[in-house]
Amino acid sequence: MDGNQEDIPPPLRVAVIIGSTREGRVGESVARWFTERATRRQDLELSVVDLIDFDFPARYPDRATPHMRKFTDEVARAEAFVLVTPEYNRSFPASLKQAIDYAYDEWRTKPVAFVSYGHGSGGLYAVEQLRPVFTELHAVSLRNGVGLNLLRDRFEEGEQDRAVGLMLDQLGWWGLALREARATRPYIS
Template sequence: MIIGSTREGRVGDRIGRWFVSRAERRDGIVLRVLDLVEYDLPARYPKTPTAEVTEFAAAVGLAEAFVVVTPEYNRSFPASLKQAIDYAYDEWRAKPVGFVSYGHRSDGICAVEQLRPVFTELHAVTMRDGVRLDLMHDRLDEDDHAVVAMLDQLTWWGLALREARAARPYVS
């Protein structure tokens, strides 16, 4: 799981913890949280990757599937998330990505719709169903059905793509 906001006063870490508490109830899922606030990624893309960039890309490479927790800022996703996505490249290929989005009234849906083509370009598969939270109505416990649906899809795609990558190298 990647927590995409690095803004002071963010709620992404709280939403991330909520999602982890739901996902940990399922057998067969091992979660690692990559909170972007904990990575000192450079503001400019360096000629030689820094240790932080290498560490982040390696963590992405080890994952079988991803859940991106993203806010919606000004009808889009945060720059910190785009920067992190760009620091990994081949590591995203042929892996599924689900979304937990949040915002005020919008549920973060605009951020997700802009993230889909980014991940498509990286040859990742995005889940149709996601978890959307309206911060105007703090009802985290009511959205478990959305968590289940997304995790069902993410698990299916994760297993299918793992088997496919094992059977033959991905061609891009």
């Protein structure tokens, strides 16, 4: 490359995980709203991972099923994550916890951001329950996220777009920093 040009890193591979599988869910609409904004960026390569597309077993089996392996492969391929989660009873859905638990090393040393939604709190309680889960998995949860109050917020241009931009700026920074760190030295756990 020309000495005057900066090396531009390849886009960060970001998995947008839709965490609700509930009938009548809003998660798909929230994820669509978010990805419409996120795909405007050239520094990110998004893939949507919708938990409704996986036929996970009701009980944790002795051996991983094909759907479990497919989900784990998606987590392994990604370099960063955006979890789209509702708040149910001041926490996150069981479907999301089940999926998170199918992977372990695949989450390690990668950043996780949150787009949460709910009534009143904007999903804040769900995010606060998810942070220690990802800390245990040695992932980095971002401070800034996007919280949508379904009683008030509309899926329009505006203040939430600024929150999306800030969150993605931070996700990009952490994603690239951790990509470089993983490439130069093994993680000690």
